[in-house]
Amino acid sequence: MNWQWFHRLGSPRWFYQKTQAWLPWLAIASVVLLVTGAIWGLGFAPQDAKQGNSYRIIFIHVPAAVLALVGYYVMAISGAIGLIWRMKLPFVVMRAAAPIGAALTFVALFTGAVWGKPTWGTYWVWDARITSMLLLLLLYIGVIALGQAFLQERTADKACAILALVGTVNIPIIYKSVDWWNSLHQPATIKLTESSSIHPSMFYPLLVMVVGFYCFYAWSLILHTRQQILVRERKTRWVQQMVASGSTRLVEEGGKA
Amino acid sequence: MNFQFSSFAEFIEMAGHGPFVWAAYVVTLVTLIALIVLPSRGASRFIAQEKKRLDVAERRARAAATVATPETSG
Amino acid sequence: MHPVRKQRLILVLLLVTLSSAAIALITYALRQNIDFFYPPSKFAAEEVPHNVRVRAGGCVVPGSVFRSEESLAVRFSITDGVAQVPVKYTGILPDLFAEGEAAVVTGKLQSSGVFEAEQVLAKHDETYTPPEVQEAMVGDHTATCQGAGKAMASDY
Numbered sequence: 001m002n003w004q005w006f007h008r009l010g011s012p013r014w015f016y017q018k019t020q021a022w023l024p025w026l027a028i029a030s031v032v033l034l035v036t037g038a039i040w041g042l043g044f045a046p047q048d049a050k051q052g053n054s055y056r057i058i059f060i061h062v063p064a065a066v067l068a069l070v071g072y073y074v075m076a077i078s079g080a081i082g083l084i085w086r087m088k089l090p091f092v093v094m095r096a097a098a099p100i101g102a103a104l105t106f107v108a109l110f111t112g113a114v115w116g117k118p119t120w121g122t123y124w125v126w127d128a129r130i131t132s133m134l135l136l137l138l139l140y141i142g143v144i145a146l147g148q149a150f151l152q153e154r155t156a157d158k159a160c161a162i163l164a165l166v167g168t169v170n171i172p173i174i175y176k177s178v179d180w181w182n183s184l185h186q187p188a189t190i191k192l193t194e195s196s197s198i199h200p201s202m203f204y205p206l207l208v209m210v211v212g213f214y215c216f217y218a219w220s221l222i223l224h225t226r227q228q229i230l231v232r233e234r235k236t237r238w239v240q241q242m243v244a245s246g247s248t249r250l251v252e253e254g255g256k257a
Numbered sequence: 258m259n260f261q262f263s264s265f266a267e268f269i270e271m272a273g274h275g276p277f278v279w280a281a282y283v284v285t286l287v288t289l290i291a292l293i294v295l296p297s298r299g300a301s302r303f304i305a306q307e308k309k310r311l312d313v314a315e316r317r318a319r320a321a322a323t324v325a326t327p328e329t330s331g
Numbered sequence: 332m333h334p335v336r337k338q339r340l341i342l343v344l345l346l347v348t349l350s351s352a353a354i355a356l357i358t359y360a361l362r363q364n365i366d367f368f369y370p371p372s373k374f375a376a377e378e379v380p381h382n383v384r385v386r387a388g389g390c391v392v393p394g395s396v397f398r399s400e401e402s403l404a405v406r407f408s409i410t411d412g413v414a415q416v417p418v419k420y421t422g423i424l425p426d427l428f429a430e431g432e433a434a435v436v437t438g439k440l441q442s443s444g445v446f447e448a449e450q451v452l453a454k455h456d457e458t459y460t461p462p463e464v465q466e467a468m469v470g471d472h473t474a475t476c477q478g479a480g481k482a483m484a485s486d487y
Contacts, residue, residue: 003332034289038282043268044258049465050427050455053271057281058459064285084339096296103288111281118277120452121425127367165343169351173358182366182388184435186457197458201258216289223296230303243307248300 010087012229013238016250019222026219033212040205048202057115059206062190063213065108068136069171071101071217075143076168079161089225091157092232094164095147096224100217102140109133120184128177129185132170139167153232368435374446375414381440387416388435388454396430409434420448427453 008014041059048055075097082090112130113123124130143160150156178187190196196203230248233239242250262268271278332340358365368388369379379385389409396407404421407430418436428434428451438448 042278042282043260043262046261046461046463047272048459049462050432051459052274054274054277055459056271056274056278060281060285080343083343084336100292103292107285107288110284114277114281118274119425119427119455121428122450122452125367125452128365162346165347166350168347169354173354180365181362182368182370184367184388184452184454186455189457189459197456199460199464201461202459216292220292220296223293223300227296227300227303230300234303234307240311243304243311246304246308248304 007085007087010085010089012089012092012233013236013250015089016226016229017252019226020250023219023222026215026222030212030216030219033208033215037205037209037212040208041202045202045205046199051119054115054118055202057111058189058202059209061108061111061115062206063210064104064111065133066210067213067217068101068104068108068133069174070214071097071104071221072136072139072164072168072171074221075101075140076161076164079157079164082157083161083165088232089229091161092228093221093225094161095143095157096221096228098140098143098147098160100220100224102137102144104217105133105137105140109137125184127183127185128181129174129183132174132177135170136167136174139163139170142167370411370413371409371416372411372413374416374440379440381442384437384439386435386437387418387440387446389416389433391428391430391432391434393430409436416446417444418446418448418451420451422449422451424451425453427455429453 037059042056045056045059047053075094078090078094078097081087082094109130112133116125117123143164146163147156147160150159175188177183178185189198190203190206198206226248230239230242234243238250242248245251260268262271269275269279368386371387371389373379374387379387387409389411392408392410392415396405398405402421403423404419405424406417406419408415408417410416418438420436420438433454433456435452435454436446436448437450437452438446440446
């Protein structure tokens with residue numbers, strides 16, 4: 001099997017060059033989708049028969065939680081690829097995914113808390129879903145902290161990857177916690193195998209927001225990765241050339257590379 | 258599909274749920290903006306810092322060269 | 332694939348499998364403690380200790396809610412379809428608390444069999460519908476304790 005394409009993926013410079021053109025499109029897609037979804041969800045979706053307007057938090061709570069979980073797999077799988085193939089780029093992606101995942105987990109927890117008060121009657125309970133989500137936040141913070149604890153980048157990368165991989169067990173636990181145990185949190189609304197238990201007039205804005213959050217995640221991940229690439233590759237000629245030109249844009253000499 | 262509220266004040270009020278809903282949206286918005294601004298600013302700052310470092314090193318090298326030249330020539 | 336990489340792949344898979352197995356065993360051992368509340372059938376089976384702070388959860392039996400006229404005291408029963416637990420509570424109930432909806436109560440089971448609640452939380456289900464649509468499905472109105480029922484069904 002030809003693995004050349006795969007190893008090219010491991011080149012930070014190739015990544016920096018390739019993603020440059022994607023950034024404006026991802027930015028436009030994210031902003032358009034998120035603004036549309038938010039206005040639709042806040043103002044135009046009908047209110048819920050039981051919860052009234054408080055349910056409008058779902059349009060950010062669910063997408064943030066989905067990306068917090070998906071982002072963990074992004075981080076762990078990048079770490080695994082880095083460990084197995086000893087490539088630079090996957091480790092950078094792994095380290096870049098940690099702060100984004102932590103921020104989105106925080107958003108999911110915070111929006112959940114302010115949604116819980118008007119519906120359940122409390123901001124916080126220690127049920128299986130919420131506690132496992134808090135554990136996810138701690139795992140993300142753990143990866144960030146572990147990455148900063150080592151002087152040597154290679155050692156830090158390996159340690160972070162191992163912690164990220166061990167933590168993957170938490171993801172199915174979070175997802176299934178509401179089915180496996182008695183919890184205050186309700187089961188999933190969007191189901192993969194059966195029809196979702198949300199009216200189409202509320203489902204479409206939610207879908208727009210989920211797609212918007214995916215685009216946003218890609219956008220933010222690429223930005224974080226590019227920043228880390230600059231720092232890690234600062235000794236290379238191509239970064240030095242960018243430093244000399246004073247711009248974060250990589251201009252290929254001789255037009256097309 | 259219609260706007261669900263009859264006035265802007267009602268939209269903000271959200272039948273009493275306003276503080277919860279708006280708090281959730283504002284905190285999310287601030288977090289998302291930070292997730293874009295921080296890495297972008299970090300990258301430009303890094304480039305600027307490196308450029309400054311490079312310029313200082315260059316100036317020092319040039320200064321050393323101009324100081325060294327008369328000595329060697331004289 | 333290069334043999335060294337294959338070996339590292341196996342190591343990574345082993346790491347994930349072993350740690351997952353360890354966590355699975357721990358959560359299995361602690362499954363009773365991870366449950367947020369006891370369903371009423373556990374009360375009926377005398378599995379819930381008396382005079383200890385516990386939580387009970389179930390569907391608020393339609394027609395069982397009696398509010399005191401001079402204070403915030405309220406009486407109601409919760410059920411999981413198997414058994415019922417009578418609950419006493421004094422205080423403000425959450426907005427979503429209603430007959431036919433699920434609730435989780437924290438408090439102590441008295442020797443008399445009455446549950447003295449110090450906190451009542453409303454547990455809502457995962458369905459979202461506009462009011463007009465909700466009114467159109469009148470027949471469904473009382474059968475909204477799916478969330479609670481489902482959690483309990485998985486216990487057996």
